[in-house]
Amino acid sequence: MDADSMICLSDLVPVLRWSRPQQVADVLADPRLPGGWWASVALSRALGTTGVEWLCDRLSRLAVSRWDHLALTELLPALQVHKVDPALPGWPEPARSAIGGIGGWQRLRRLTAADLRAPAIAAAPETILTAVFREVIGRVPAVSAPAPAGPPTGPAQDAAARPVAQVPAPPPVSDNPLVRLVDAVFREWTPLERAVAIERLFAEEPVSLRTLAHELHVDRDVLSQAQRAAEERVLHWLRSPEGTPVTGHLFRLTEWLGNAATEEQLIGADPAHPIEVPSLGTPLWRVLVALMPDRRLQDGWLVVGDLTRLRERTAQMLGDKTSGEDAVELLAQVGIRAHSAQAWIEALPKVAARPPEPTTTGGFAPLPRRTPGANGHQMRGGVPVPSVAGNLPDAQTAQNALAALTALSGPPRPHLVPEPRAATHAPPLPGPASDPRRWQRIDVTSEHLRGEPVPVPEGYATQLGMRPGTLLSVTGPGDNAVVLVWRDRQPVFDSLQPVLMRLNARPGDSVYVTVDGYRLDAQLTS
Numbered sequence: 001m002d003a004d005s006m007i008c009l010s011d012l013v014p015v016l017r018w019s020r021p022q023q024v025a026d027v028l029a030d031p032r033l034p035g036g037w038w039a040s041v042a043l044s045r046a047l048g049t050t051g052v053e054w055l056c057d058r059l060s061r062l063a064v065s066r067w068d069h070l071a072l073t074e075l076l077p078a079l080q081v082h083k084v085d086p087a088l089p090g091w092p093e094p095a096r097s098a099i100g101g102i103g104g105w106q107r108l109r110r111l112t113a114a115d116l117r118a119p120a121i122a123a124a125p126e127t128i129l130t131a132v133f134r135e136v137i138g139r140v141p142a143v144s145a146p147a148p149a150g151p152p153t154g155p156a157q158d159a160a161a162r163p164v165a166q167v168p169a170p171p172p173v174s175d176n177p178l179v180r181l182v183d184a185v186f187r188e189w190t191p192l193e194r195a196v197a198i199e200r201l202f203a204e205e206p207v208s209l210r211t212l213a214h215e216l217h218v219d220r221d222v223l224s225q226a227q228r229a230a231e232e233r234v235l236h237w238l239r240s241p242e243g244t245p246v247t248g249h250l251f252r253l254t255e256w257l258g259n260a261a262t263e264e265q266l267i268g269a270d271p272a273h274p275i276e277v278p279s280l281g282t283p284l285w286r287v288l289v290a291l292m293p294d295r296r297l298q299d300g301w302l303v304v305g306d307l308t309r310l311r312e313r314t315a316q317m318l319g320d321k322t323s324g325e326d327a328v329e330l331l332a333q334v335g336i337r338a339h340s341a342q343a344w345i346e347a348l349p350k351v352a353a354r355p356p357e358p359t360t361t362g363g364f365a366p367l368p369r370r371t372p373g374a375n376g377h378q379m380r381g382g383v384p385v386p387s388v389a390g391n392l393p394d395a396q397t398a399q400n401a402l403a404a405l406t407a408l409s410g411p412p413r414p415h416l417v418p419e420p421r422a423a424t425h426a427p428p429l430p431g432p433a434s435d436p437r438r439w440q441r442i443d444v445t446s447e448h449l450r451g452e453p454v455p456v457p458e459g460y461a462t463q464l465g466m467r468p469g470t471l472l473s474v475t476g477p478g479d480n481a482v483v484l485v486w487r488d489r490q491p492v493f494d495s496l497q498p499v500l501m502r503l504n505a506r507p508g509d510s511v512y513v514t515v516d517g518y519r520l521d522a523q524l525t526s
Contacts, residue, residue: 008190009038009046011222012078012137013059014229015067018236018471023066027058040188043140052138059137060129068113069467072129077225078136079109095131098123108132178272179284181245185237186279192218193230194279200227201234202282202290232473235483238291250291259295259304259335262343266302293480294498301347304335305478305502315348439512439523444500446507451497456484461491464515476520478502484515496522 010016016024016038028038032049047055063075073079084105088096098121099108108128116125186197195216200206209227213220237243253269266285267273273285280287289297298307314334321327328341336344440460448454461484466472472484480498484491496513503524505511510525 007043007192007222008041009043009055011190011192011226011229012043013038013076014225015070015075017229017233019062019066024062027062027065028055039190043137047137047140052134056130056133056137057126059133060126063113063129064125068117068125069469071110071112072132073109076133076136079132081221082136084135091131091135094123095128098128176272176275178245178249178270179275179277181242182284182287183277183279185242186277189230189233189279190226192216192223192226193233196223196227196230198280198282201230202280202287204282204286228473231481232471234291235473246291250288253288254292254295256337257302258337258340260307260310260344261302261337261340263297263300263302265340265343294501310334311348314344318345318348438516439514442496442511442513444505444507444509444511448496449500449505449507451495453492453494454496455490455492458489458491461486466491472515474515474518474520476502477522482520 021036024038025035029035030037030050033041033046037046063070067075086104088099088105091099099105101120101122102108102111113125113129116128121128186194189197195212199212200209207215209220209223213223216223238247249270253266256269257266266289267283273288274283276283277287289295289302292302295302295304301307303310314331314336317330317334318327321330322345323342327345328338331341331344332338440456442448442454442456464472464484466484466486468486468489470486474482474484476482476499478498480502482496482499483494485494493513496511499513499520499522500511503511503522505524511522512525513520513522
């Protein structure tokens, strides 16, 4: 299938996703298309309704009035790989002469709409931008809208209506309010974004971008951009009022689970967790795990940090204490809750003095089997399992959730999901002493450790290619996600809490951070 038939206008012009819907609708609304069509209707079908000229003209108006601070390659990322004859044959005047006067196509791509207002340029910015949009969008074949004669019934019509063969229409949604809320979000995504969510962001075994691009018959770069857009879309949703029920649920859930809990405890913590989210084809609990940036599933345990290190640390703390209140109190010091303590102790490596027992877990005792709470059981080892379904948080709880969940400040793996690990690792970046210009010093405060924003100089954000109003999401140590946002006049890291916790930083410490592509590295000075 032609990849062009799978994409929406917002896939080609990503800034549409982060603009205010009403501002976009004032310019792009068409009574023949549904509201917000630029993010839901296939571009080829939209062009069959609006026509190329009308759409390119409207986009140029938006570029001049709303997005004049963005370079053309940011407005239309396809320009980075799109090849054009330098002579611009077939381009209309005066756009063709104006582009030649400013240094040609290669220089034009780096300019903003504001740059095109220079008096020396012999054409209006709208004229030039309309021609640029037409150069890319005009290559998408327009498909006439189907006649409103009722729903299609034949197999040919069904195939035409399915944008991505590998992502069928989602089944009916569950009656559970939490599942219904999450499902509603992803039902609105484009087929390409939903494919990324299903196969990478929330998959048990994420496939590589290359494999998924091959399966969907799309270019790998296009798919990479779709993933980045999907990750940032999740972030914006979590930070919005619509995402408050989910952030509140995550906050209460992580508080109850503590720093280590079994997968079965996670699944049984709420009746909604085992229910499948229809639009994603995966249970709700797996979606929630992907939204937790500070912990991940390891060997049947949901753990903050590294499972092996936590096991070694707690084994040293416990010594020969294998049960009782003393052991529970010791484990509480590292964030392991009382209802998880005995299971954690039983899963620790066997002490040499004990008689060896045959196991199949490489030296670890098998994890105890527990019945998920969805079957009606309300107790776990004498401790009640709280139900958090339907209990929406108040405003203060929501604010606490925003501070506690760094899912709101970045996408784990590489925001939400990591690339499959390669056999070799990239060479380490030069340290702050050898290349100080690449590193930004941060003096850690107690507010930073609580997850509050961390300001950075404008020059540092500019060096990363940012401008006011833009957002950059990167992957930090331990696959924790970090978001750099330029709000008003002050760029800030939305939260460095997971990075600082991983470094075991304390107030008064100095931490150096650097961004290389979409990767953030951090070093704690001794």
